[in-house]
Amino acid sequence: MAKEEKKGLAPWMGTFADLCTLLLTFFVLLLTFASMDVQKFKEMLGSVKMAFGVQEDLRGEYQPVKPLTDPQPIRDQVRVAPKSVPSRDMDAQKAEEASRMARQIQKQANAAGMGKTVDISSSAQGVRLRVKGQLLFEPGEAVVKEQAKKLLSGIGKVLNKFSFYLTVEGHSDNQPISTEKFPSNWELSSARASAVLRNLLANGVPPTRVTAVGYAANYPLATNATPEGRSKNRRVEFVFTKRPMRVGVD
Numbered sequence: 001m002a003k004e005e006k007k008g009l010a011p012w013m014g015t016f017a018d019l020c021t022l023l024l025t026f027f028v029l030l031l032t033f034a035s036m037d038v039q040k041f042k043e044m045l046g047s048v049k050m051a052f053g054v055q056e057d058l059r060g061e062y063q064p065v066k067p068l069t070d071p072q073p074i075r076d077q078v079r080v081a082p083k084s085v086p087s088r089d090m091d092a093q094k095a096e097e098a099s100r101m102a103r104q105i106q107k108q109a110n111a112a113g114m115g116k117t118v119d120i121s122s123s124a125q126g127v128r129l130r131v132k133g134q135l136l137f138e139p140g141e142a143v144v145k146e147q148a149k150k151l152l153s154g155i156g157k158v159l160n161k162f163s164f165y166l167t168v169e170g171h172s173d174n175q176p177i178s179t180e181k182f183p184s185n186w187e188l189s190s191a192r193a194s195a196v197l198r199n200l201l202a203n204g205v206p207p208t209r210v211t212a213v214g215y216a217a218n219y220p221l222a223t224n225a226t227p228e229g230r231s232k233n234r235r236v237e238f239v240f241t242k243r244p245m246r247v248g249v250d
Contacts (some may be wrong), residue, residue, distance in 0.1 A: 091124040094242065098122040101162050101240065105129055108154025113147075126164065126241040129155070130221075133172075133192070133234035140177060142191035144199050152196060155238060156203035159210075165244045166200070166210045168193045169237040173230035174217040190214025196236055211245065 102122035109115045109129075119130040136148045144152065159166055170193035172185040182188040193212035201207055222229035239245070 094124040095122070097162070098124065098127050098240075101158060101164065102127045104158045104161070105155060108158060109151060112151035112154060114151055118151075126239065128240070129238040131236050131238070132231070133236060134231070136196065136236055137192055140179070140182070140188070142182075142188065142195050144195050149199060152199045153203050156200045156205045159200070159205055159240070162240075164209075164240040164242060166205070167239045167241070167245045168196045168200075168210065168212045169239060170194075170196075170212070170214040171219060171233060171235050171237065172217050173220070173233045174224040175230065185216040186214055188214075189216050192236060209244075 099122050102120050105127065106115065106118075106120050109118045109120070114131070114135060117132060117135060121128050131151070135151075136144055138145070170189035170191070172189045174185075177183075177185055177188055182191065190213070193214050197210055197212040200210055217224065217233065220229070220233040221235070222232040224230050224233060
C-alpha cells in the first residue's frame with residue numbers, strides 16, 4: 001500500500017510568510033512616512049516594535065502622561081504675559097513730549113532775542129539745541145556773555161518742567177589754540193561746556209540731571225577750510241534725553 005503524502009505547507013513556511021509580510025509592511029510604512037513627521041514616525045516605530053514583540057517600559061515616550069498627583073488644575077499653572085504697549089505708541093508719546101519741550105525752548109530763545117540764530121530739533125530720542133559759540137562767548141574765552149544768560153535761564157526753567165537729562169557739549173573749529181589757560185581746543189571746548197553747566201546750576205537745575213563734555217574739533221558741522229564753516233563749527237549743543245548719556249556700572 002502506497003504511503004500517504006502529507007498535504008499543505010511545511011510548518012516553517014508559515015513563520016517565514018509572516019516574517020516577510022511584516023517586513024513588507026515595515027518598508028511600506030517607511031515609504032509612506034517619507035515626509036518624516038517626527039511624532040508620527042515615533043508612533044509608527046512603536047507599532048512595529050510591538051509587532052515584533054519588542055516591549056519597552058518608557059513612560060511618556062509617545063504621548064504626554066499626566067502626573068499621578070496633580071495639586072493644581074493645569075489652567076492655573078499657565079502664566080499669561082502682561083500686555084505691553086506697542087513700541088510704536090511709546091515712540092509716539094516720546095516724540096510728542098520732546099516736541100512740546102522743543103517748542104518751549106524756542107519760546108525762551110525768542111524771548112532772549114536769539115530765536116532766529118539757534119537751531120532746535122526733536123524726535124523720539126529727545127531734543128537737540130545748537131547755539132553758535134559767538135552768541136555765548138568772546139573769541140578764545142570761556143566766560144558766558146551777559147546777554148546770553150537770559151537764554152540759559154530760560155533753558156533751565158524748561159528743563160525743570162520736563163523729566164529729561166541734559167548733556168552740554170562744547171565744540172570748536174580746528175584752528176590751534178595755545179594759551180596758558182587753554183593749551184588746546186580740548187580745554188577750551190570743555191571749559192565752555194562747564195561754564196554753561198555752572199550757569200544752569202545757578203538757575204536751579206539739579207546737578208544729577210546735567211553733565212558737560214568737550215569735543216574740541218572732532219564733530220564739525222561744516223568744512224573748516226572757510227571762515228563761515230569754522231564759525232558754524234564753534235558752537236555749544238544742548239542734548240536732552242530721557243536717560244542720562246552715561247550709564248553707571250554697579
